[in-house]
Amino acid sequence: MNAFDLSRLQPRLPSPLEPVEDERFARRGLTLLLKREDLIHPDLPGNKWRKLSLNLREAAGRPVLTFGGAYSNHLRATAAAGRLLGFPTVGVVRGDELAGRPLNPSLARCTADGMRLEFVDRATYRAKNDPATRAWLLERAPAGAYVVPEGGSNALAVHGCVELGRELAGLADVAAVACGTGGTLAGLAAGFEGRTLGVPVLKGGFLGGEVRALQEAAFGGPRGDWALDERFHGGGYARVSPALDAFAQDFEARHGLAIERLYVAKMLYGLTTLAEEGAFPAGTRLAAVVTGAPETV
Template sequence: MTSPDTPGLAGLRPRLPSPVQEAADDRFERRGVRLLLKRDDLIHPELIGNKWRKLAPNLAAADGRTVVTFGGAWSNHLRATAAAGRLLGIPTVGVVRGDELAGRPLNPSLARCAADGMRLHFADRASYRRKSEAGVLAGLLRAADAEDAYVVPEGGSNAQAVRGCRELGAELRDRADVVAVACGTGGTLAGLAAGLAPGQRALGVPVLKGGFLAAGTEALQREAFGGRRGDWDMDDRFHFGGYARVPGELDAFAADFEQRHGLPVERLYVAKLLYGLVTLADEGAFPRGTTVAAVITGRPFPDPA
């Protein structure tokens, strides 16, 4: 990855390019499909996976200013931003969805943010939904006492982040026929697809229900590159009811995958991606001889000891 060339970011010493590991798995092998794991979870102990790729260019653009961003009560993005702020000495503010959470004990995820120095501001859900509107955003920033801050959108997906994620595709050029990634906002998929070589295909597995991510991904590519880039599509059958929904079937699948491959499987994103790929292989969606790379974008939280 072409990381922003600033002393602070260089001092974080990311492991790039991230490793690619082959995973021998009979569920793929019996279909003549080869499975690779792109271990973006090993990029950095605290800024893992697509969080590094999205945040690094935004932190460089912030140039030491306070960074304000948005997320739910269990947001991986909020935790990564808070950790980056601590590591780089940059003040951070997290606008959290749900003013009913104010005054309550913090859950482990938000407690980690606070311990890393992030100042938390709880916004009512109606305002939070409209945070992309200029007037509403200005009001949220005033309420959070962060009017002069550098704003990073929810999930970290903006033009800078998409261009950062293009390096993920570049690292996988000619390594796989299909590269698959779990999607929350579409930013990682947008950049990944742009970085792949002709003939390669990117596959997004949305973790939220609603079927709206394709349009959002196209919009991010237009913002970053001026138009649609790369060959990509989505399969939105594997959200298991929506974000943060982890029913017993999915948890059991993830535990089995961990046992098979010694890979800690993050439940909200990675488990849904891997479940989707196993299902697609069983359906015969990948022709024999296909190499599929699964991007491992995160680790379980709390991190295993």
């Protein structure tokens, strides 16, 4: 299969936009819509397809080196792309203490898809963009490796996510998306005509600067009407509180849709809380971007 010809993977685009009946929104005169990015492709769902597609075309079949934590959806999607399109992949994983342990389901899937894992200590991982560290990592990778940043977020990824915003234009007034590295939000906001709400899943308050930098790299300056609500990270990445899990279980029971906990549940919880706080005027159409499905092995 030609690595350029991503259409042969038969992505489902545009992704479906599904209205759902939820009295927590309806009683305030709000319409809730689910933008089912999780249905784009079974192995490269949601924002992973959007962020990787242009990067893979740029890589043009060369080996791909990228970065992520022990539960990185991005690593899994990159490994799957390598298997489907026939190019080598290397995943630099945060935490050298993981090297001697049994692989968790996410990392086991990566290796099953042919990804070579390089476990590095946290100081090295933090310095991954330092030229000397990057050169050291590339020396250990296959020759000619193309580097995709953590979470897949770079200017190409941002441009890939612009189409998501365009697909929602005229169909929603507010679009909400969970944010890890900010690339999806940066592109979505640029393509969307309404207001875009980002719900960070990591704590630290750094994401606004990251989104601005990504838009600067992609477009030369800010684009779109976007904002962040930092209240719903639940303690940090990969942390799922009992309250969040209970919310997700209730949403699943109401709507018959399995909810991914690390990103999607936090976004839906934040959007529901904001609706109950009266943050949106009656008549607002709210599009919740479902960026992925629960992990299955």
